Amino acid sequence: MASHCPHCKDRRLNPARIENDLPAMSCDGCGGSLLSLVAYRHWRESQPEHAVDDVAEYGLDEVKDTSIALCCPKCRHFMTKFRVSADAQNQIDLCVHCDEAWLDHGEWQLLDRLALAGKLTQVFTQPWQNRVRSTQAERRAEQLWSERLGPHYPRAHELREWLRRNPQAREILAYINQVRDDIPL
Ligand SMILES: [Zn+2]
Ligand SMILES: [Zn+2]
Known part of the structure; x- marks a missing residue:
């Protein structure tokens, strides 16, 4: 039985190579696979060291993403969406x-x-999805602080990152904290 494109619905999927x-x-209609x-x-398994080759011509805005729920062309169940990374909005349906x-x-x-072409199956795991979610949450929090x-954010951020890596961070914080008494509420 021929499968139809879950996006275009009326178009058939044809054998191709990605x-x-x-x-x-x-699908010849939307270019999805x-x-x-x-x-x-x-x-x-046949590509242990899959190289990132010259795909620089693909800008992010040229990448489509289906935000609606798709039906699997084979079994008609709804497919599950998985976010690829915190940097890309795209979700892959499985x-x-x-x-x-x-x-x-x-x-x-x-x-x-x-550089995730060789890690596609990892994207569909819970640890991967958790990592994407926590990175996104961190970025949102950072945005709110900014x-x-x-205008003070860049300096505050720099100071925080410096403290983070500093073995004497606690002492330095205690020292800085003294200034609290001098700050009007
Ligand atoms: Zn299509
Ligand atoms: Zn299916």
Whole structure:
């Protein structure tokens, strides 16, 4: 039975290759690809040192991302979204029943650019997702501090990072803390 594109729905997926030795089923309409993780693992094993090659021409804005829930072209279950990294907004859809990943147009190249093409299956693990989430939370907190401290933020940030690496951080903080008494509320 022919599979249809989960995005365009009325278009069929055709056999294609997203790398020389990596087959997938692609949609001519949106440029997305359905990648079997079985095929991916097989490819990965044959490429122990997958190099990040010249994909610099792919800007982030050329990468599409589907934010709506997709149905797996094979089993019709909803696919689960996995964030790739804290730096990219893109999410990769995975059917946990079929072990098939859906890559929107340009997402494979994005993975390649982030040097994650060889780590695709790790992206789908809880530790990876937790790490992405905590990095994002840290960045949000940093953003809030930057708004709150305004022009003083760069210096405060620098001081904090310096303290973080300083073996005498506690003593230095105690010393700095003395200034509290002189600061009006
Ligand atoms: Zn399509
Ligand atoms: Zn499925």
